[in-house]
Amino acid sequence: MTTPYWTRPEPPYYVTVFTITPSGVDPDGYAAMNDRMIELAEQQPGYLGRESTLLADGSDLTVIYYTDAESIRAWQQHPEHLEAQRLGREKWLARYRVEIARVERAYEFTASEQPGSG
Amino acid sequence: MTTPYWTRPEPPYYVTVFTITPSGVDPDGYAAMNDRMIELAEQQPGYLGRESTLLADGSDLTVIYYTDAESIRAWQQHPEHLEAQRLGREKWLARYRVEIARVERAYEFTASEQPGSG
Numbered sequence: 001m002t003t004p005y006w007t008r009p010e011p012p013y014y015v016t017v018f019t020i021t022p023s024g025v026d027p028d029g030y031a032a033m034n035d036r037m038i039e040l041a042e043q044q045p046g047y048l049g050r051e052s053t054l055l056a057d058g059s060d061l062t063v064i065y066y067t068d069a070e071s072i073r074a075w076q077q078h079p080e081h082l083e084a085q086r087l088g089r090e091k092w093l094a095r096y097r098v099e100i101a102r103v104e105r106a107y108e109f110t111a112s113e114q115p116g117s118g
Numbered sequence: 119m120t121t122p123y124w125t126r127p128e129p130p131y132y133v134t135v136f137t138i139t140p141s142g143v144d145p146d147g148y149a150a151m152n153d154r155m156i157e158l159a160e161q162q163p164g165y166l167g168r169e170s171t172l173l174a175d176g177s178d179l180t181v182i183y184y185t186d187a188e189s190i191r192a193w194q195q196h197p198e199h200l201e202a203q204r205l206g207r208e209k210w211l212a213r214y215r216v217e218i219a220r221v222e223r224a225y226e227f228t229a230s231e232q233p234g235s236g
Contacts, residue, residue: 017133053179055171097123099133099221103217106216108215109207111212111213
């Protein structure tokens with residue numbers, strides 16, 4: 001489940017940015033692996049929310065939020081995650097970059113009248 | 119110009135995550151403001167690259183990378199940026215959240231044979 005972005009807590013918390021370019025090999029297998037990894041990510045204690053989207057060049061951008069760095073490490077070390085990484089490098093993925101970042105500041109805005117509320 | 123994600127430096131560096139829900143008022147004005155803000159972001163010293171994409175719910179997700187927190191502050195304080203924020207809150211934006219995060223770790227992978235490289 002994706003939680004709305006305006007429900008995130010006050011900093012500090014953590015964000016992991018995944019930029020992934022599929023190889024084009026076995027797209028159904030890649031999609032199934034992606035779905036399972038998202039499921040694991042959401043079950044991990046400390047999970048706060050995520051956004052997943054397709055970039056113009058066909059890469060996948062996923063931004064996942066956690067309360068702390070330890071939650072991210074635990075998720076990364078999950079046996080199914082390690083196996084998915086191994087298979088990903090073997091066939092599904094052409095490139096990827098993963099960035100783990102500590103959110104230091106955040107600010108937000110909500111219009112007093114939301115679209116459709118009036 | 120968007121630089122490829124695999125050209126980013128080793129950590130530490132910074133990422134700013136913008137999640138923006140337009141109000142639907144004056145979409146052309148919103149688009150023009152967005153384009154100008156991206157232009158300013160790219161001209162700011164310390165700029166490393168960005169990804170911009172549309173989420174399934176119609177919100178805009180933009181991830182912009184900078185070498186350091188001072189570059190982000192300077193960009194945020196640009197007079198045109200401040201004016202755009204004011205106008206955005208007045209008419210273009212229903213909601214937004216901006217997060218400034220320090221990238222502590224990054225890892226990446228490039229397949230030995232890239233698609234199309236033969």
